[in-house]
Amino acid sequence: MLDLTVTRHGALPAIDFMGRITTWRELSELADSAAASLQLLGVTPGTRVALCLPNTPHYPVLYLATLRVGGVVVNANPLYSERELEHLIADSGAEVVATCDIPDVHARVTAVAARLSLRHVITCPVADALPWPKRFAYKLLKRGDIAPLDEDAFTFDRLVSGPRRPKPVSVRSDALAVLQYTGGTTGTPKAAMLSHANLVANADAMVAHMGEARGAPCVVMGVLPLFHVFALTTVLNFALRTGAKMVLLPRFELGQLIATLDRTRPDYLPVVPTILHAVARAAEKRPIDLSYVGACISGGAPLAPETRRAFQNATGARVVEGYGLSEASPIVACQPLGGDAPDGSVGRPFPGTDVEIRDPDAPDRLLMVGEVGEICVRGPQVICGYWNRPDETDAIFVDGALRTGDLGRIDERGNLFIVDRLKNMILCGGYNVYPRVIEEALTEHPAVAEVVVIGVPDEYRGEAPKAFVVLKEATAATPAELRAFLADRLSRIELPREIELRESLPKTLIGKPSRKELVEEERAKRLRPVAGESR
Incomplete structure (x- = not known):
């Protein structure tokens, strides 16, 4: 994909990082130099290379360099704790790790690398990726944000200043390309094995879904982290296939995102619902015009109808919702970019996907048709299994189809509707209660900003729903008022037994509300001894 894009669009921008432009030809040359140096460091087909990097140009270079020599990219979140990093690197068998020079990230990675006796740590200084004025200011004013490096530290500059061309290697299309760690369908951290063919198939399906290409390559905003499979496909691999310009931001910061959108005017904006919510709230205080954005592609978490309406009304941009999972590289279905999809659906399956x-x-x-059950998927983007987990690999397939662990239904026109996670379903007195239904009903209340519903033990019904709610600024509502609001929107069995108001909700590392942490909080409460009671 890279070679073809360089042939067609070599002089066009591939990356815009804080105003610094890298063309496709320059990106390819950097990837070639890095690939040749990786070979000198002992990276051969099958060697795992961990990338613990934010969205800087270093990530695309090292991603492409690793794959070019047959290596395997192991995606690692820079916000992982030391314990989480150690598990990921040890489980994957990574021999090389690349990270940035942000002090706390660099300290965690180097500590883990030393304990696991990794061969090499490649440090990628953030300042070096910036355009000259910003680079000078960063080094001058952000000294505390730069980790001190030893004289013998192996830096990104050393990596790309070596030989210009790697030695050619033979890699099959079904060879392992990326280890993407995920909770999967059982909640145990494991690595989905994504092949070259999986990733190319999903990128091709995305291009086909989006219709005929424009006259010139488009612009796609990369505010979501590339180490997450959603951005990996919708930003990096999509750009590789089409020659699109990637506008990369190192992290989500609302003011910086809005300013960068105004400067670069992207055609496509892949997001998670929390970003849509944040922009919609900001638009209540000042005008934000995003009508030039062709589509905001929402994924990673269920999109509340109220969040979608608020964002579209405030900005003028169109939002389409997709559905997928790491085990499908990740996109399974998406609403059409033009035209309508039924309310509540995530559109039809991607081309080539059943x-x-x-x-x-x-x-x-x-x-x-119309019955609710477990969503199962077939297609060229579906993984062959989990890394070193043969038992769990067997468990996720039925008759060759991937079991997603999600509940859904398909209408007579082929549109897919997500009902909930199978493991989130609450059994209330023998009835199935879906948290997502309750969450969507609560978000219709004008004072509700965010909500998560979980199941808690109930002596009478076995389980009962409990809602955790964050209210919008300058609004008020009591739990009793919220229950009254739900009275004609939900059945009696679906009404939350309790509604707890919170200042904020715990979030996952990509910004989704963390249901798991709330479940653990409730479990800890039940285990906590009552005052005066001996254990």
């Missing part, structure tokens, strides 16, 4: 609805209790049985 979706089946199966009985969760009898997976061999296919369900009829």
Whole structure:
């Protein structure tokens, strides 16, 4: 994909990082030099190379360099704790790790690398990726944000100043390309094995879904982290296939995002719902015109209808929702960029993708149109399994189809509707209650900003729903008022037993509300001894 894009669009911008432009030809040359140096460092086909980097140009260079020599990219979040990093690197068997020079990130990575006796740590200074005026200011004013490096530290500059061309290697299309760590369908951290063919197929399907290409390559905003599979496909691999310009931001910061959108005017903006929510709230205080954005592609978490409406009304930009998971590289379905999709659906399956609805209790049985069951997927983007987890690999397939662990239904026109996570379903007195239904009903209240619903033990019903709610600024609502609001929107069995108001909700590392942490909080409360009671 890279070679073809360089042939077609070599002189055009590939990356815009804080105003510094890298062309496709320059990106390819940097990747070649880095690939040749990786070979000198002992990287051969199958060697795992961990990338613990924010969205700087170093990530695309090292991603492409590793794959060019047959290595395997191991994606690692720079915000991981030392314990999480150590598990990921040890489990993957990574021999080389690349990271940035942000002090706390660099300290965690180098500590883990020393304990695991990794061969090499490649340090990528953030300042060096900036345009000259910003680079000078960063080094002068942000000294405390730059980790001191030893004289013998192996830096990115050393990596790309070596030989200009790597030795050619033979790599099959079904060879492993990326280890993407995920909770999967069981919650145990494991690595989805994404092949070259998986990644190319999903990029091609995205291009086909989006329709005919424009006269010139488009611009795509990369505010989501490239180490997450959603951005990896919708930003980096999509750009590789089409020659699009990637506008990269090192992290999500609302003011910086809005200013960069105004400066670069992207055609596509892949986001998670929390970003849409933040922009919509900011637009309540000052005008934000994003009508030039062709589509905001929302994924990573369920999109509340109220969040979508608020964003579209405030900015003039169109939002389309997609659905996927790491095990599918990740996109399975998406609403059309032009035209309409039924309310509540995530559109139709991607080109080349088949979706089946199966009985969760009898997976061999296919369900009829409109029936709710487990979503199962077939397609060229589906992984072959989990890294070193043969038992769990066997468990996620039924008749060759990937079991997603999500509940959904398909209408007569082929549109997919996500009902909830199978493991999130609450069993109330023998009835199935879906947290997402309650969450969507609560977000219709004008005072509700965010909500998460979980199941908690109930003596009478076995389980009951409990809602955690964050209110919008300058609004007020009591739990009793919220319950009254839900009275004609939910059945009696779906009404939350308790509504707890919070200042904020715990978030995952990509900004999604963390249901898991709330479940653990409730579990800890139940285990906590009552005052005066001996254990």
